[in-house]
Amino acid sequence: MSATRTARKPAAPKAPEARPPLDNQRIYDLVFDAIAHRKLPPGTKLSEERLCRVFGVSRTRLREVFCRLAQDRIITLKPNHGAYVTSPSARDTAEVFAARRAIETAVVEQLARGLAPDAAARLDKHLKQESRARTEHDHEALTRLTGDFHLLLAELTGNSLFYDITRRLVALSSLIIALYDSADAKACMDHEHHDIVQRIRAGDADGARDRLMRHLRHVEQSLRLDDDEGERFDIESVFEALLRV
Numbered sequence: 001m002s003a004t005r006t007a008r009k010p011a012a013p014k015a016p017e018a019r020p021p022l023d024n025q026r027i028y029d030l031v032f033d034a035i036a037h038r039k040l041p042p043g044t045k046l047s048e049e050r051l052c053r054v055f056g057v058s059r060t061r062l063r064e065v066f067c068r069l070a071q072d073r074i075i076t077l078k079p080n081h082g083a084y085v086t087s088p089s090a091r092d093t094a095e096v097f098a099a100r101r102a103i104e105t106a107v108v109e110q111l112a113r114g115l116a117p118d119a120a121a122r123l124d125k126h127l128k129q130e131s132r133a134r135t136e137h138d139h140e141a142l143t144r145l146t147g148d149f150h151l152l153l154a155e156l157t158g159n160s161l162f163y164d165i166t167r168r169l170v171a172l173s174s175l176i177i178a179l180y181d182s183a184d185a186k187a188c189m190d191h192e193h194h195d196i197v198q199r200i201r202a203g204d205a206d207g208a209r210d211r212l213m214r215h216l217r218h219v220e221q222s223l224r225l226d227d228d229e230g231e232r233f234d235i236e237s238v239f240e241a242l243l244r245v
Helices: 024-036 048-055 059-071 090-112 117-135 139-156 160-180 192-201 205-221 235-244
Strands: 075-078 082-085
Touching (some): 090 205, 139 160, 139 192
8 A cells, every 4th residue: 555645845935034133333333434434425314214124223223323423423413304424514624624633643743752563563554555555546445544544543542532533533534525525636645644654653753743734734625615516325235235244
């Protein structure tokens, strides 16, 4: 007597696993870095619905992060309109660069008074990465690296306040450059960062301060403060790409 076989139904395809919700600090860092690295231009509306979906969090959680970003002046909260990437004014620009001159000159002066060998090696490695990005015409990498250079200087002082303040100021500078940079101007000349490091390594605090001041002055003077046109990006695509990294 033969047994009747029951045909097996094909297994149902597995539903894609939901991404676990991110913590507030991770969301803050993702939004901050996307803005600082010019992936989101000034004036971009940050859709709560889309970002909640990308990050897997509630509106309440997202708004907590937005409040922190607004306190750091990275985004602007408009009542009944939502959150927008900050669009710095000409006055904001002057204030940001004045603050950078005050903080970053103190940074390079401190480093010039004593730079550890491992710190010097990190600076050399960073400069090589910048040179490679220029040679390969990798604009996205160069944009990130030129900002990260200033963060590295602040980090190497060992002063967490220097680093935190510089991080905010560099992010605001990125917004300013995205908004006002001349299309045919290079915000960071090829030799400027090398000159700063050379003076630091030589123990020349005055020279390092002078090179840093010249560098920031050049960046500020390259801006076209009457130009406020900017591209628009799909924010969901930006963060989906960042989360895949």
